[in-house]
Amino acid sequence: MAISHYLKIIARGAQGARHLPREQACDLFxxxxxxxxxxLEVGAFCIAMRVKxxxxxxxxxxxxxxxxxxxxxxxxxxxxxxxPSYNGARKLPVLTPLLxxxxxxxxxxxxxxxxxxxxxxxxxxxVLAALDxxxxxxxxxxxxxxxxxxPTALLLPGLARLLAVRRTLxxxxxxxxxxxxxxxLAPVGARALVVGSYTHRExxxxxxxxxxxxxxxxxxxxxxxxxxxxxxRRMPQMDGFVAGAATRLEEAxxxxxxxxxxxxxxxxxxxxxxxxxxxxxxxxxxPAPIARQVEHILRLALQIDSARPxx
Numbered sequence: 374m375a376i377s378h379y380l381k382i383i384a385r386g387a388q389g390a391r392h393l394p395r396e397q398a399c400d401l402f403x404x405x406x407x408x409x410x411x412x413l414e415v416g417a418f419c420i421a422m423r424v425k426x427x428x429x430x431x432x433x434x435x436x437x438x439x440x441x442x443x444x445x446x447x448x449x450x451x452x453x454x455x456x457p458s459y460n461g462a463r464k465l466p467v468l469t470p471l472l473x474x475x476x477x478x479x480x481x482x483x484x485x486x487x488x489x490x491x492x493x494x495x496x497x498x499x500v501l502a503a504l505d506x507x508x509x510x511x512x513x514x515x516x517x518x519x520x521x522x523x524p525t526a527l528l529l530p531g532l533a534r535l536l537a538v539r540r541t542l543x544x545x546x547x548x549x550x551x552x553x554x555x556x557x558l559a560p561v562g563a564r565a566l567v568v569g570s571y572t573h574r575e576x577x578x579x580x581x582x583x584x585x586x587x588x589x590x591x592x593x594x595x596x597x598x599x600x601x602x603x604x605x606r607r608m609p610q611m612d613g614f615v616a617g618a619a620t621r622l623e624e625a626x627x628x629x630x631x632x633x634x635x636x637x638x639x640x641x642x643x644x645x646x647x648x649x650x651x652x653x654x655x656x657x658x659x660p661a662p663i664a665r666q667v668e669h670i671l672r673l674a675l676q677i678d679s680a681r682p683x684x
Contacts, residue, residue: 375409375410375411375414376401376404376405376409376410376414376418377414379393379397379401379418380414380417380418380421383418383421383422383425384417384418384420384421384424384425386424386425387424387425390421390424390425392425392428392430392431393430393431393434394430394434395430395431395433395434395437396434397434398430398431398432398433398434398435398437398438399434399435399437399438399441400434400438401418401434402434402435402438402439402547403438403441403442405418405531405535406438406439406442406529406531406532406535407442407531408531408534415535415538416538416541416542419535419538419542419544419546419547420542420544422546422547423544423545423546426579427547427550427579428579429579429582429583429585429586430586432547432550432551432554432579432583432586433583433586433587435547435551436551436554436555436583436587439529439532439551439555440555440556440559440560441560442529442531443528443529443555443557443559443560444512444527444528444529444560445512445560445561446484446512446514446515446523446528446557446558446560446561447512447513447514447561448514448558448561448563449482449514449515449516449517450517451480451481451482451517451674451678452481452482452564452565452566452590452674452677452678452681453481453482453483453484453515453557453558453563453565453566454473454476454481454482454483454484454565454566454568454670454674455483455484455486455556455557455565455566455567455568456469456472456473456483456484456485456486456497456568456601456602457485457486457487457552457553457554457555457567457568457569457570457601458485458486458487458496458497458498458600458601459487459488459536459549459552459553459599460494460596460598460599460600461489461494461495461496461497461598461600462494462495462496462598462600462642462645463493463494463598464598465597465598465604465605466495466641466644466645466648467495467496467497467500467597467598467600467602467642467645468597468600468602468605468645468649468660468663469485469497469500469600469601469602470485470497470500470501470504470506470520470645470646470649471602471648471649471652471653471659471663472568472601472602472663472666472667473485473497473501473520474504474520474649474653475653475659475663475664475667476667476670476671477518477519477520478518478653479667479671480517480518481517481518481670481671481674482515482516482517482518482519483515483519483520483521484515484520484521484522484523484557484565485497485501485520485521485522485523486522486523486524486525486528486552486557487522487524487525487552488524488525488526488533488536488537495641495642495645496642497522497600498522498524499642500642500645500646500649501520501522503642503643503645503646504646504649504650506520506521506522507522508522508523508524508527509521509522509523509524509527510527511527512527512528523557525552528557532548532551532552535548536548536549536552550576550579550580553567553569553570553571553580553601554567554569554580554583554584554587554589554591555567556589564590564677564680564681565590566590566591566592566670566673566674566677567589567590567591567592568591568592568594568601568670569584569591569592569593569594569601570593570594570595570596570597570599570600570601570602571593571594571595571596571599572595572596572598572599577593577595577610580593581593581612581614581619584614584617584619585614585617585618585619586617587617588616588617589614589616589617590614590615590616590673590677591613591614592611592612592613592614592622592666592669592670592673593611593612593613593614594609594610594611594612594623594666595609595610595625596609602663602666603660603662603663603665603666604630604662605660605662605663606630606631606660606662607625607626607628607630607631607662608623608624608625608626608661608662608665609623609625609626609662610623610624610625611623611665611666611669613669613672613673615673615676615677615680616680622669623665623669626662
């Protein structure tokens with residue numbers, strides 16, 4: 374079935390467009406993921422949602438469609454921490470790999486997933502490869518105490534195709550928010566702690582509402598250039614979600630940014646890998662905001678592990 378009847382609802386401009394209920398949003402997005410819509414329809418969908426804006430109900434429906442189609446990633450014996458990494462480094466080094474390795478050192482399984490959406494940025498995949506952590510070639514269990522990187526196309530090819538539309542249209546789509554909220558363990562019915570990030574206040578509100586509506590386990594924060602890692606120069610606000618229930622974990626630090634002269638340029642993945650090793654080895658201190666983020670994630674993971682059914 375074509376999606377034109379949905380476009381008639383959502384593509385009438387900011388004033389005339391109407392919102393979709395969760396079930397219809399799921400059907401629409403499922404058709405887009407499955408390749409049932411033409412390139413012209415997909416472009417119209419992306420622009421329509423960009424103009425109209427997504428409601429939490431629509432985001433929940435889109436996530437339903439994604440979770441029904443994800444490759445089934447096996448669950449681990451510990452809570453899987455999920456770090457969606459899609460923005461990469463522009464001005465600052467991408468420290469998502471550092472966060473992942475710090476969490477793995479505490480015994481948690483960590484999955485970083487992503488795909489490059491801008492060729493000019495250094496990605497977590499680049500840095501992880503420099504740290505001898507190659508991208509997965511097949512779905513596998515992520516063992517406690519280890520880090521794995523999964524390209525989006527491995528988890529869900531249709532989602533990777535939708536993300537690539539940005540290269541044609543030049544603007545982000547709903548998919549760029551959805552990848553920061555999805556649970557890769559959903560197909561096997563297991564819980565994962567998703568570390569979601571935002572850059573603008575309106576996304577903080579919409580993402581928090583979606584996490585609450587879907588009963589997700591997550592840490593939500595203002596990330597570094599869109600990455601799910603705390604800004605090394607200033608403590609961001611952090612909110613925890615356990616089964617959708619929100620708790621303020623950290624208030625945002627005011628005042629000017631702290632200068633950290635040891636940070637290399639963002640476009641240098643070898644330098645970022647060297648910096649990561651130095652912080653892991655104790656030759657350089659881990660920035661306080663990132664250390665604090667690790668503490669919050671560990672506490673949330675412990676809560677989720679405690680609620681895990683007995684074998």
